[in-house]
Each structure stands twice: as C-alpha cells, then as structure tokens.
Amino acid sequence: MHDLFYAGLVGFSLLVTVQSAHTLFLTLYTWDRPPTEARAPERFLPPRLSFTVMLPARHEEAVIATTIERVVRANYPANLIQVLVVCSVDDDGTIAKAEEKITELRREGYGNVSVVVFHDNPINKPHGLNAALPQATNDVVTIFDAEDDIHPDIFNVVNTVMETEHVKVVQGGVQLMNFDSTWFSALNVLEYFFWFKSRLHYFARQGAITLGGNTVFFDRALLVRIGGWDETNLTEDADIGLRLSGTREKIRVVYDDRYVTREETPPTVTQFIKQRTRWCQGFIQTMHKGTWKGLPTRKQRLLAFYTLAFPIFQALLGIYFLFSLLTMLSLKTPVQVALISYLPVVMLIAHFLVSVVGLREFTAAHGLKMTRADVVRLAVAWLPYQLMLAYAAGRAVVRQMRGINNWEKTAHVGAHRGPSSEPTENVKEMVDDAA
Amino acid sequence: MTPRDPAIARRGAAAGTVTPLGRATPAASRLLGAASAAQRSLGRWGILALAFALVTGLLTHGYHLFSYPLYSTDEGIYVERAWAVIREDRLSPVTYFYDHAPGGWLMLAAWEFLLPKHFDLFGNPVNSGRVLMLLAHLASVFFLFEIARKLSGGLLAPVIATFLFNFSPLGVYYQRMVLLDNLMVVGVLLSLYLLLLSRARLFAGSWSGLAFGISVITKENAIFFAPTIIYLLSRRTKGDPSHRFAMTLWLFAAGMSMLAYFLYATLKGELFPPQMDFNLAHQPQGHVSLLYELWYQLHRNQGTLFNHGSYLYTMWLPKDRYLLAAGLAAMLVCLYLGWRDKERNLGFLVAGTLALEIAFYLARGSVILDFYVIPLIPMFALCIALVADRALKSLPGPAARVAVTVVPALAAALLLLPSGGYLLTHDPQTGKLKPNDVYYLPLTYLQQEQIAWIQAHIPPTARIVSDDDIWVALHEGHPTYPYDESHFEAASDPAVRDKVFGGNWQNIDYIVLSNGMKQAMILNNTGGQENYILNTLNNHSTKVWQASRGKVSLAIYKVQK
Numbered sequence: 001m002h003d004l005f006y007a008g009l010v011g012f013s014l015l016v017t018v019q020s021a022h023t024l025f026l027t028l029y030t031w032d033r034p035p036t037e038a039r040a041p042e043r044f045l046p047p048r049l050s051f052t053v054m055l056p057a058r059h060e061e062a063v064i065a066t067t068i069e070r071v072v073r074a075n076y077p078a079n080l081i082q083v084l085v086v087c088s089v090d091d092d093g094t095i096a097k098a099e100e101k102i103t104e105l106r107r108e109g110y111g112n113v114s115v116v117v118f119h120d121n122p123i124n125k126p127h128g129l130n131a132a133l134p135q136a137t138n139d140v141v142t143i144f145d146a147e148d149d150i151h152p153d154i155f156n157v158v159n160t161v162m163e164t165e166h167v168k169v170v171q172g173g174v175q176l177m178n179f180d181s182t183w184f185s186a187l188n189v190l191e192y193f194f195w196f197k198s199r200l201h202y203f204a205r206q207g208a209i210t211l212g213g214n215t216v217f218f219d220r221a222l223l224v225r226i227g228g229w230d231e232t233n234l235t236e237d238a239d240i241g242l243r244l245s246g247t248r249e250k251i252r253v254v255y256d257d258r259y260v261t262r263e264e265t266p267p268t269v270t271q272f273i274k275q276r277t278r279w280c281q282g283f284i285q286t287m288h289k290g291t292w293k294g295l296p297t298r299k300q301r302l303l304a305f306y307t308l309a310f311p312i313f314q315a316l317l318g319i320y321f322l323f324s325l326l327t328m329l330s331l332k333t334p335v336q337v338a339l340i341s342y343l344p345v346v347m348l349i350a351h352f353l354v355s356v357v358g359l360r361e362f363t364a365a366h367g368l369k370m371t372r373a374d375v376v377r378l379a380v381a382w383l384p385y386q387l388m389l390a391y392a393a394g395r396a397v398v399r400q401m402r403g404i405n406n407w408e409k410t411a412h413v414g415a416h417r418g419p420s421s422e423p424t425e426n427v428k429e430m431v432d433d434a435a
Numbered sequence: 436m437t438p439r440d441p442a443i444a445r446r447g448a449a450a451g452t453v454t455p456l457g458r459a460t461p462a463a464s465r466l467l468g469a470a471s472a473a474q475r476s477l478g479r480w481g482i483l484a485l486a487f488a489l490v491t492g493l494l495t496h497g498y499h500l501f502s503y504p505l506y507s508t509d510e511g512i513y514v515e516r517a518w519a520v521i522r523e524d525r526l527s528p529v530t531y532f533y534d535h536a537p538g539g540w541l542m543l544a545a546w547e548f549l550l551p552k553h554f555d556l557f558g559n560p561v562n563s564g565r566v567l568m569l570l571a572h573l574a575s576v577f578f579l580f581e582i583a584r585k586l587s588g589g590l591l592a593p594v595i596a597t598f599l600f601n602f603s604p605l606g607v608y609y610q611r612m613v614l615l616d617n618l619m620v621v622g623v624l625l626s627l628y629l630l631l632l633s634r635a636r637l638f639a640g641s642w643s644g645l646a647f648g649i650s651v652i653t654k655e656n657a658i659f660f661a662p663t664i665i666y667l668l669s670r671r672t673k674g675d676p677s678h679r680f681a682m683t684l685w686l687f688a689a690g691m692s693m694l695a696y697f698l699y700a701t702l703k704g705e706l707f708p709p710q711m712d713f714n715l716a717h718q719p720q721g722h723v724s725l726l727y728e729l730w731y732q733l734h735r736n737q738g739t740l741f742n743h744g745s746y747l748y749t750m751w752l753p754k755d756r757y758l759l760a761a762g763l764a765a766m767l768v769c770l771y772l773g774w775r776d777k778e779r780n781l782g783f784l785v786a787g788t789l790a791l792e793i794a795f796y797l798a799r800g801s802v803i804l805d806f807y808v809i810p811l812i813p814m815f816a817l818c819i820a821l822v823a824d825r826a827l828k829s830l831p832g833p834a835a836r837v838a839v840t841v842v843p844a845l846a847a848a849l850l851l852l853p854s855g856g857y858l859l860t861h862d863p864q865t866g867k868l869k870p871n872d873v874y875y876l877p878l879t880y881l882q883q884e885q886i887a888w889i890q891a892h893i894p895p896t897a898r899i900v901s902d903d904d905i906w907v908a909l910h911e912g913h914p915t916y917p918y919d920e921s922h923f924e925a926a927s928d929p930a931v932r933d934k935v936f937g938g939n940w941q942n943i944d945y946i947v948l949s950n951g952m953k954q955a956m957i958l959n960n961t962g963g964q965e966n967y968i969l970n971t972l973n974n975h976s977t978k979v980w981q982a983s984r985g986k987v988s989l990a991i992y993k994v995q996k
Binding site for chain 1: 524636637638676677679680681683684687691695698699702703
C-alpha cells in the first residue's frame with residue numbers, strides 16, 4: 001500500500017514538474033527566438049486598409065468617452081476608420097456617455113463614430129459583436145475593450161503587417177499596466193506580459209492559437225465567412241482563434257512594447273476571481289465544444305487541448321499544493337521519494353525567478369520603476385496568487401458542471417490611465433452592481 | 436575607426452581573431468566583423484578532422500583499456516558505490532559520509548544498470564566503468580573540438596587541441612580510469628559547448644547551467660570553472676533582450692543541481708553535525724554531516740604541489756612534461772592576450788582563465804591526489820591550440836608555409852621519437868625502444884589472478900580485509916564474499932570496524948593486499964585505527980599467494996588463529 005502511495009506521489013510530482021517545465025518554456029519562448037519574431041515593423045507603409053473598430057461596452061460610463069477619443073485621434077486617416085460602440089439596449093448610462101462624446105466629436109468634424117444598440121439576449125460580448133458585424137463596412141474589423149488605451153500608431157502597424165506579410169488576422173499586444181495597484185496586480189500584469197509577448201507567438205507558430213479578446217484584427221470578409229463569434233461561449237476569442245487555426249489561416253502576433261494596448265488589472269480580488277473564472281470556464285466550454293478536434297495535425301490538437309484543459313489541471317494543482325503541504329509536514333517518506341516530490345517546488349522557484357526578471361523587463365520596457373519592495377511584494381503574493389488562480393479554476397469547473405454559464409463582467413476603474421488605483425465611490429458601486 | 440570598419444574586420448579574420456560565436460546581437464556584431472567561421476557548419480574538412488579526432492581518441496583510449504593501468508582504489512570505490520546504488524538502493528555499501536557528491540557514481544550506476552549483464556559484461560566490474568570513461572572521453576573530444584573551433588574560428592586549433600587531448604600519455608593514463616574527474620570534465624565542456632552554440636539562445640544557456648551544476652555534484656572542484664563560464668555567458672548574451680533571463684536561468688539551473696545535494700543531506704538529517712559540533716580535532720559522534728565534511732575538506736592541507744616528491748614531479752612531469760610546460764606557457768600567453776583585448780580575444784581569455792582556475796586549484800596547497808590533474812589536461816590543450824593557431828595565422832606567407840610543415844613534424848616527433856614519448860619510449864631497464872606503457876604493459880591481469888585465487892581457495896563465509904579495487908568483483912562474482920570489507924572501512928567506519936570485526940584481529944580471516952595497500956594503511960593510521968589490521972598482517976598471518984610485475988606487487992595473507 002505504501003509503495004503504491006509513493007509511486008502515485010512520484011508519478012504526480014513528475015507530471016507536475018514536466019507540465020511546469022513546459023509552462024516555463026512557453027513563458028520564455030520569445031526570448032529564445034530571434035527578436036524579429038515579435039517586433040512590429042520599424043517603418044510603416046502608407047495607410048491603405050480601412051478599419052472598423054468595435055467597442056463593446058457594458059456599464060462603462062467611466063471610461064468609454066476616453067476610449068472613443070483615443071481611437072478617433074489615432075495616427076491614421078479618419079476616413080479609413082469606422083468606430084462602432086456596441087451596447088445592449090438597457091445600458092442607458094454607457095449609451096448616453098457615448099452619444100455625448102459622438103456629438104462632441106461631430107462638432108470637431110469627426111463623423112465616423114456611431115452606437116450600435118442590440119435588443120435581444122444574450123447580453124454578452126460575442127452577441128454584441130455579432131450584432132455590430134453587419135454594420136461594419138471597412139476592410140478590417142478590430143475589437144477594443146471599453147477601457148483600452150490604444151497606441152496611436154496601432155493601425156499603421158497592422159496596415160503594414162497585413163500588407164507586407166499578406167496575413168488576414170493579426171493579434172496585437174495587450175498589456176496590463178498598473179503593476180503596483182494591489183497586492184496581486186504585479187503578478188496579473190506579468191501574466192499578460194508573458195502571454196502576449198511569448199506564449200501567443202508559440203501558439204501562432206504551431207498553428208493552434210487562442211486569440212485575445214481585443215486588439216485583434218480580422219479581415220472582414222474572412223470574419224463573415226466563418227460566421228462571426230460564438231455567442232454561447234464565455235471566451236469567444238479563444239474559440240474564434242481555434243476555428244481560424246482549423247482553416248489553416250495564418251495568424252500573426254505582434255507584441256512590441258511600444259505598441260501594446262494598455263489595460264488595467266481587476267480592482268479587487270472578487271473581480272479578479274470572477275474574470276478568471278469566466279476565462280477558465282470559457283476554455284472548458286471550448287474544449288467540450290471540440291473546435292480543437294478540427295485542427296489539421298495531432299500536435300496542434302494536442303496543444304489546443306492542453307491549453308483548453310489547463311484550468312482543470314490548475315484546479316487540481318491547487319488541491320495538490322494543499323496536499324503536498326500536509327505531506328511535507330506530516331509524512332515521512334523515503335529520501336528518494338521526498339527528493340522527487342520536491343521537484344515541483346524547484347519549478348515553482350524557477351517560475352518565481354522568471355517573474356522577478358520579467359517584472360524588471362516589463363518596467364524597463366515601459367519606463368516604469370521597479371523597487372525592491374515590488375520584489376518583496378511579488379514574493380509574498382506569489383503563493384496566495386497561485387492559490388487564487390487555482391480557486392478560480394476550480395470555481396469554473398464547478399460552474400461548468402452545474403451548468404451555470406452567465407457572463408460575470410469585470411469592472412474597470414481606469415487605474416492604468418491615472419496615478420490613483422483606488423476605485424472611486426461611484427465605481428465601487430458599479431463593481432458591486434456588476435458582481 | 437570603429438570596430439565595424441571592414442578593414443579591421445578583415446584584419447581580424449585574417450589574424451584568426453576570436454569570433455563572437457553566435458547570434459549577431461549588436462555587441463556580437465561588433466565582435467564578429469566578418470561572417471564567423473564559427474557560425475558555419477563543419478564542412479567536409481571539418482567533418483574529416485572531427486572524425487580523425489574521435490577515431491584517434493577511440494584508439495588511444497580504447498586499445499589496452501582493460502589491461503592498463505592497474506585498477507586503482509579510487510576506481511574500485513566508485514564502482515562499489517554504483518553497485519550499492521543498483522543492488523542496495525543506497526549511495527554506498529557502507530556509511531556514506533559525504534566525501535564526494537554522488538553525481539558521478541549515480542551516472543555510473545545508470546550506465547551499469549543499462550548494460551545487459553551489468554557489472555559482468557566486460558569481465559572485471561571495473562572494466563564496464565572504463566568503457567563508460569571511454570565514451571566520456573569521446574564526448575569530451577567532441578566538445579573540446581567544437582569549443583576550440585568556435586573560439587578560434589578555424590580547424591587548426593581544434594585539431595591541435597584534440598591531438599594533445601587524445602595522445603598525451605598523462606591524459607591516456609588518467610582518462611582511462613573510472614574517476615569522477617573524467618565525468619566532471621564532460622559536464623564542464625558540455626556547459627561551455629552549449630554556450631558557444633551558434634544558435635545558442637536562452638534554453639541552451641539553461642542546459643549549460645544544468646550541465647555545469649551536474650558537473651559540480653559529480654566532482655566539486657568543477658566549481659572553480661564557474662567564473663569563466665558565467666563570464667562567457669554574460670558576454671554571449673550582452674546586449675541581448677534575453678540577457679537577464681539567461682543569467683538567471685543559468686544560475687538557477689546550476690544552483691538547483693547543487694542544492695539537491697544539500698536537500699538530500701537535509702532529508703537524511705545529516706546536514707549539520709550533532710550538536711553543531713564543527714571541532715576538527717574530534718570528529719563528532721552520532722551521525723555523518725555534509726557541512727562538517729565540507730568544513731573538514733576546506734581545512735585540509737597537505738603542503739605544496741611544488742615539493743620534490745609531490746605528484747607533479749613523481750607522476751605528472753614524467754608522463755608528459757611537454758604538455759605541462761607548453762600548457763603553462765600557453766596559458767600565460769592566453770591570459771595576456773585575453774586581458775589586453777577582452778573584446779577581440781574572448782577565446783584567449785576564456786581558455787586562459789579556465790586553465791588558470793584549475794591550476795590555482797591544484798597549486799593552492801590543499802590535499803591533491805594524482806588524478807586531480809585530469810581537468811587541467813583539456814584546458815592546457817586548448818590554450819596551446821589557440822596560441823599555436825594565432826601564431827601560425829600571424830606569420831607572413833612564406834613563414835606560414837614553413838610552419839604548416841613544422842606542426843605535423845612536431846606532432847610526429849611527439850608520437851614517434853622516444854624523447855617525445857607519446858607512443859614510443861626507451862625501456863628504462865633494457866634501453867630498448869618500446870611502445871609507451873599505456874599501449875603495451877599489461878597489469879590488471881595480476882588483479883584478475885588474485886581474484887581467481889580467492890574464488891578458488893577462500894570460502895565465501897570468510898571475513899576478509901581487502902582493498903576497494905577488487906571489492907565489487909568479490910561481492911558480485913561467483914562465489915560472492917559478503918564479509919569482504921575495504922581496509923579503510925574496517926579501520927574507520929564504526930559500522931564495519933565494530934560490528935563486523937569488533938576491532939579484533941581474531942575476527943579477520945584473510946587480508947588481501949593490493950599494490951601499495953600496506954603503505955596506504957600506514958598513512959591512514961594517524962589515529963591508530965589501522966593498528967589492529969596492521970598487527971594482524973605483521974604478527975598473525977602467513978602469505979599464501981603473491982604476484983608481482985615490476986614495482987607492482989599483490990599478496991594474500993591468511994590469518995593464523
């Protein structure tokens with residue numbers, strides 16, 4: 001019986017170690033590749049492609065006007081940009097703020113912004129996008145979230161990439177910025193940093209990519225041809241990425257620190273868990289849907305399955321972590337077994353060190369300052385954050401098993417746009433409402 | 436004029452300027468000047484040169500492998516520990532006291548485990564270990580060839596380096612032996628090779644760190660190479676976005692391998708000595724301790740390497756004075772050139788400091804065993820090769836053409852002239868020309884005869900004090916001798932001395948003397964722990980078997996009770 005237990009412990013420790021090593025590989029993939037793989041073009045072609053920008057928004061009164069403003073004033077001819085603010089009919093506040101901004105812009109001569117209001121259910125992002133798609137008239141359709149700070153040259157970047165590389169789908173970089181707002185924000189920032197800067201490049205190269213929810217650019221005809229977004233899916237972005245991969249469509253990922261779309265971390269633990277639960281559940285949904293089975297090669301299918309099933313593994317990791325803490329304190333095992341069971345701890349240390357360096361790289365790239373206190377906070381927050389991720393993953397698994405599929409919206413406070421990271425009273429109310 | 440100037444680049448290339456080896460980062464591009472030969476594939480001549488190096492390595496080290504040199508005590512110890520890993524699921528058949536980290540014999544155990552008949556496949560159990568050493572040597576030849584090629588940007592340096600590495604009698608003698616140092620050298624060279632890969636990126640650097648960490652837990656003195664390897668990594672990634680990650684992961688991979696050793700001791704409850712007693716005058720009783728052993732090793736002192744009678748004069752110089760003298764001079768030249776222009780002469784700096792680090796280790800005045808010279812051999816060979824390469828490339832045309840014939844002539848002289856001694860020597864007794872002992876003199880048959888006599892005449896239940904060189908043969912052979920113990924353990928390990936022999940000569944049935952074992956017992960008797968065995972040997976035993984050849988003498992004594 002003991003031998004069986006030890007064999008199980010060794011087996012699971014090795015499995016976790018291999019998985020963790022693979023994650024580390026994905027995390028650092030970009031730094032092992034030539035930099036040209038990730039960089040944006042140094043020179044832009046003259047603007048030729050026209051863009052339809054979709055801004056799906058729900059209860060985004062606090063940030064929607066600024067976002068519209070940034071898109072309209074991008075370094076790209078206004079006549080080549082169409083902006084569609086997408087709202088459900090019940091969201092009077094956001095609609096009013098958007099209309100107010102549109103009126104203001106019209107006075108300045110910008111007539112390329114309009115609001116698309118949808119009246120039917122479900123009230124979620126993919127449904128809104130599908131509702132707006134028939135209104136899109138330009139060559140390329142892109143999505144930005146309501147709180148996004150886009151780079152003024154992002155359209156020039158994509159225009160150049162699409163024209164020179166003849167690709168029909170481009171995923172731009174998205175980066176959370178407020179790394180010092182909350183105890184967990186640095187770790188959240190790093191997740192984005194490594195995901196967009198590194199992992200997505202690997203996925204794109206392998207031809208099995210789960211796209212991001214914004215700063216993603218589609219050839220409109222292609223988008224219409226594949227039928228838009230899956231409205232029943234909580235991560236419609238991941239789903240559409242895999243559907244496109246299944247058609248062997250080449251997808252280019254551009255992560256260049258200079259051109260990332262800036263976002264903010266969720267303001268509270270509750271918001272973070274709800275956002276992460278939605279993502280995890282969306283991945284599980286996509287896995288059950290079986291889109292990944294349509295990928296051309298076994299390696300692609302395996303990679304996609306691994307990515308989509310990861311939340312389940314992550315939930316198990318949380319249980320394993322608690323279990324290993326218990327065994328570490330109470331169980332006397334043979335030395336060889338104990339040594340092997342320490343391997344996941346070694347990998348955990350590796351991930352932590354990579355995160356510290358990653359934070360240094362992130363802050364250096366964006367002209368921010370990293371202090372020793374940030375490293376200490378990273379160290380202190382490290383394990384609680386992993387447990388929080390595991391909890392969210394477990395919550396997603398439970399929700400999926402119980403058939404709960406409602407969209408838990410993330411509140412946005414604009415922490416990436418100003419020095420203050422504390423939600424205002426109004427925003428706090430909105431957060432509670434959204435929750 | 437900047438380093439980007441094509442004229443400088445051409446001059447640098449013509450003069451054999453060290454190439455920057457790898458991805459053309461901005462800093463690397465400056466160093467590169469012209470397209471680097473190091474970045475090119477081997478080519479037909481390169482493949483031929485490498486094949487020549489590997490085949491000569493196979494021949495010089497493989498021929499006569501099982502016959503010479505005599506199986507040494509240290510070889511026996513490591514084979515014995517590998518045996519314990521496979522047969523007894525522990526790191527030593529007796530108390531493991533952290534004298535060395537176990538990486539080396541764990542590798543040896545893995546090798547033995549994979550062999551169809553394990554220890555018996557090649558006859559004497561030490562032979563299977565020697566076959567692993569042969570493979571390790573071939574791996575080292577490959578890595579050394581590639582390191583020299585990438586550091587020099589041509590084929591001359593790798594050919595010279597591997598020639599010396601393969602043919603030096605000093606190298607052949609020690610590299611055939613089952614010693615941790617030989618495995619450590621493979622790890623260090625692999626670590627360097629990975630950093631010099633032309634497509635070396637982040638993960639290659641991590642593997643380099645892991646290889647280095649494993650080499651340290653194979654033989655601890657590898658740590659002396661750390662400064663140069665870390666410096667090389669830093670130079671290779673300088674100006675590259677992956678620089679910080681590469682440095683961190685290298686250190687992590689290397690550090691974690693080493694920490695595993697400390698974790699093992701911690702899990703065994705053997706990290707600290709009992710009552711935190713670090714008193715070197717009296718070894719703490721109760722259990723062994725890693726930190727105590729490290730503390731003890733750090734404070735060991737055995738005079739200087741330059742005493743007459745030291746291994747430098749008695750073993751190393753007689754075996755290959757040319758390599759040692761030329762290597763020392765080349766190391767100094769490398770250090771001078773490398774230090775003078777770190778940017779352009781990176782290869783010289785790397786080779787020179789690698790040699791300096793291990794030379795410092797040997798010369799610093801601690802305990803030195805004869806085979807500790809092993810890591811110095813490839814580093815000296817590398818220094819000589821790089822200096823010769825630079826010298827030849829800097830000669831004007833006619834002189835260079837002459838030099839091209841001088842180099843093979845020197846090699847031939849080393850190989851064929853008795854004064855060179857690499858292949859042919861004069862017999863000291865008869866004065867006749869003969870092959871070097873490493874290809875000619877059979878010795879291990881004496882130990883085979885000793886084992887055969889024991890198996891034919893001594894009952895398996897006998898309590899035997901012997902040496903480690905035949906320990907596995909007696910424990911793995913037919914019949915087996917479970918009560919055979921090494922005299923070191925019989926003298927020093929309470930688990931053997933007190934529980935098996937009770938410290939009483941009457942509990943010993945036979946004493947099997949290896950070559951020089953009696954002298955070793957006397958040297959090991961500073962605390963009187965060998966007294967009861969020496970007393971048995973001198974006063975209560977009769978010689979029942981003896982064999983000798985030249986200065987080698989083996990014997991078996993039966994204890995008269």
